[in-house]
Amino acid sequence: MTHATDREAIPEPQNPLGLDGIEFIEFATSRPQALGGLLETFGFRPVARHRSREVGLYRQGTMNIIVNAQPADVPRTVMPTERPVISAFAVRVRDAQYAFRRALELGAWEIPVRAQAMEINIPAIHGVGESLIYFVDRYDEFSIYDIDFRAIPTVDPHPPAVSGMHFFGIVQYVGPDRTADWTAFYSQLMGFTPLPNQVRFGIMPRGLLLESPCRTFYLQLIEPEETARFAPMEEHLQRIGLGAPDVPAAVASLGKRGIEFLATERVHSSERGALTKPLLGSVMFELVKSEARGTAAP
Amino acid sequence: MIFHDFGMATASLVGSLETKLAAVRNAGFSQVMISAADVVAHPGGTAAGVRAVRASGLEVTGLEALRDFEGLEGQLRDYKVDVARTMLEICADLGGRLLLVEASASKHASADPAVIARDLGKLAVMAVPLAIRIGYKGLPWSRTARDFRQGADLVMRADAPNLGVVVDAFDVLASGVPLEDLDILDPDQTFLVQISDYMWQEIRSAEEQIATATHFRVFPGEGAHSDALAQFVSRLDTIGYCGNYSFDVYNDDYLQMPPEAVSARARRAAVWLAETVLRRALPVPNLRP
Numbered sequence: 001m002t003h004a005t006d007r008e009a010i011p012e013p014q015n016p017l018g019l020d021g022i023e024f025i026e027f028a029t030s031r032p033q034a035l036g037g038l039l040e041t042f043g044f045r046p047v048a049r050h051r052s053r054e055v056g057l058y059r060q061g062t063m064n065i066i067v068n069a070q071p072a073d074v075p076r077t078v079m080p081t082e083r084p085v086i087s088a089f090a091v092r093v094r095d096a097q098y099a100f101r102r103a104l105e106l107g108a109w110e111i112p113v114r115a116q117a118m119e120i121n122i123p124a125i126h127g128v129g130e131s132l133i134y135f136v137d138r139y140d141e142f143s144i145y146d147i148d149f150r151a152i153p154t155v156d157p158h159p160p161a162v163s164g165m166h167f168f169g170i171v172q173y174v175g176p177d178r179t180a181d182w183t184a185f186y187s188q189l190m191g192f193t194p195l196p197n198q199v200r201f202g203i204m205p206r207g208l209l210l211e212s213p214c215r216t217f218y219l220q221l222i223e224p225e226e227t228a229r230f231a232p233m234e235e236h237l238q239r240i241g242l243g244a245p246d247v248p249a250a251v252a253s254l255g256k257r258g259i260e261f262l263a264t265e266r267v268h269s270s271e272r273g274a275l276t277k278p279l280l281g282s283v284m285f286e287l288v289k290s291e292a293r294g295t296a297a298p
Numbered sequence: 299m300i301f302h303d304f305g306m307a308t309a310s311l312v313g314s315l316e317t318k319l320a321a322v323r324n325a326g327f328s329q330v331m332i333s334a335a336d337v338v339a340h341p342g343g344t345a346a347g348v349r350a351v352r353a354s355g356l357e358v359t360g361l362e363a364l365r366d367f368e369g370l371e372g373q374l375r376d377y378k379v380d381v382a383r384t385m386l387e388i389c390a391d392l393g394g395r396l397l398l399v400e401a402s403a404s405k406h407a408s409a410d411p412a413v414i415a416r417d418l419g420k421l422a423v424m425a426v427p428l429a430i431r432i433g434y435k436g437l438p439w440s441r442t443a444r445d446f447r448q449g450a451d452l453v454m455r456a457d458a459p460n461l462g463v464v465v466d467a468f469d470v471l472a473s474g475v476p477l478e479d480l481d482i483l484d485p486d487q488t489f490l491v492q493i494s495d496y497m498w499q500e501i502r503s504a505e506e507q508i509a510t511a512t513h514f515r516v517f518p519g520e521g522a523h524s525d526a527l528a529q530f531v532s533r534l535d536t537i538g539y540c541g542n543y544s545f546d547v548y549n550d551d552y553l554q555m556p557p558e559a560v561s562a563r564a565r566r567a568a569v570w571l572a573e574t575v576l577r578r579a580l581p582v583p584n585l586r587p
Binding site for chain 2: 108178181183184185188
């Protein structure tokens with residue numbers, strides 16, 4: 001009898017890792033207080049500090065942001081400077097060790113454990129530029145933060161999100177003609193799929209959108225504009241996209257808190273989205289109209 | 299300059315890395331293929347070798363060569379993956395965008411296309427964060443890909459955007475591969491063309507081919523196959539290839555000649571190919587990104 005797979009291509013499972021959204025996004029900066037202040041203006045609250053390192057945990061709703069001021073001790077990882085940079089993101093998976101081993105087998109670069117912000121063994125691989133990608137599996141029964149972090153007393157450990165905001169995506173700047181390379185990287189290692197060009201979110205239409213297999217998270221790959229193609233530029237994670245069910249309401253409440261949004265002819269707030277002015281020299285947040293879905297719901 | 303897309307290889311020259319780079323630059327070339335051995339054997343160490351390349355102002359065509367990589371299993375495979383990582387890191391440090399991979403000649407390598415594609419795919423993923431492309435080149439004495447045709451099949455099978463084919467003119471001429479077969483190449487997945495000639499009219503045995511390939515190559519226009527080389531380059535031009543050409547000339551005589559004398563010969567070859575063969579009369583804008 002002919003085996004079933006001889007007759008037709010059986011696709012690999014679309015979500016081979018059981019990917020389930022973003023657990024945290026990490027910034028590196030040598031001025032953690034300045035970034036912390038900015039995050040608080042944005043509605044995040046400091047909820048915990050690392051037991052032994054210069055690392056803080058900020059939270060609102062379902063979003064965790066780690067602020068890492070610890071000097072890097074491994075090549076090709078971010079050395080904190082005054083301008084904060086997105087130095088890592090952590091994806092939730094069914095089995096972190098499986099996801100990690102599979103990624104290595106497919107060609108990912110391993111990060112030595114001691115280089116990471118966490119001390120419990122959260123496996124990580126090299127991502128774009130100097131950034132890392134963590135695999136986290138213990139997000140249901142107990143939290144990875146319980147081990148490495150000390151809660152800040154008198155602070156609500158689960159502050160609600162401003163205007164229902166949740167992680168929506170990360171914008172990654174890539175070099176000229178590098179979109180296909182990164183698409184292959186994310187689709188092979190994590191099961192991301194490119195969306196057709198007519199599918200667009202928010203107000204920043206350039207680049208290619210990759211959708212996570214859990215459909216709760218997007219990576220947007222952006223190549224330099226024509227004139228900038230020959231200028232040297234490092235590839236990096238450029239900004240965080242935050243979903244909000246009602247963007248104008250979110251813009252209004254963040255505006256009251258002191259966050260300024262771009263209002264130029266080309267880029268201005270609308271029902272679809274909004275973009276903050278660059279903060280602390282490099283930090284930008286983009287708002288995108290989105291209902292919280294699946295596990296991203298508060 | 300009408301031969302901006304032609305470059306020399308450090309392996310064609312003798313002397314210190316700095317001497318080689320100066321000879322290449324002074325002959326008017328803007329790019330150079332770096333042999334990994336030239337960087338790591340620098341008396342000041344690898345970092346000094348990297349600095350010398352960066353300080354030369356020459357564009358790095360690529361780093362050569364990762365050998366006997368694909369088709370292995372177990373410990374041997376892990377070992378080669380580790381070697382590949384080191385080569386990729388050196389390539390990135392140099393500012394290189396291409397790692398040249400020669401098809402395996404190892405007795406231990408599997409010839410199973412699925413296994414080879416698996417390994418080439420892994421290498422391509424490894425190269426993505428470093429912004430490096432993998433150029434896979436057939437070798438006449440390889441067990442996995444004997445020429446660009448088999449190389450292209452495996453590259454297509456591995457299906458990675460940063461994995462492409464390297465074509466070596468010597469292997470095409472010496473093995474008698476019909477020039478029409480170049481038409482199978484996808485110009486966008488052809489990452490480099492290496493070009494050289496040799497002195498004999500024909501090559502009688504596999505041993506003679508290996509010896510010729512590694513000791514008796516000469517620059518285009520100096521050997522016995524100028525017409526065939528001219529047709530080879532014209533054909534690539536016709537199918538839309540617009541990548542780089544690298545002179546991979548390995549010749550024992552050149553290794554006892556002053557590097558300037560050798561690079562002057564390379565310049566003659568570049569001018570011949572650009573002016574006479576490709577008929578570039580005037581400086582043309584560099585259309586490549």
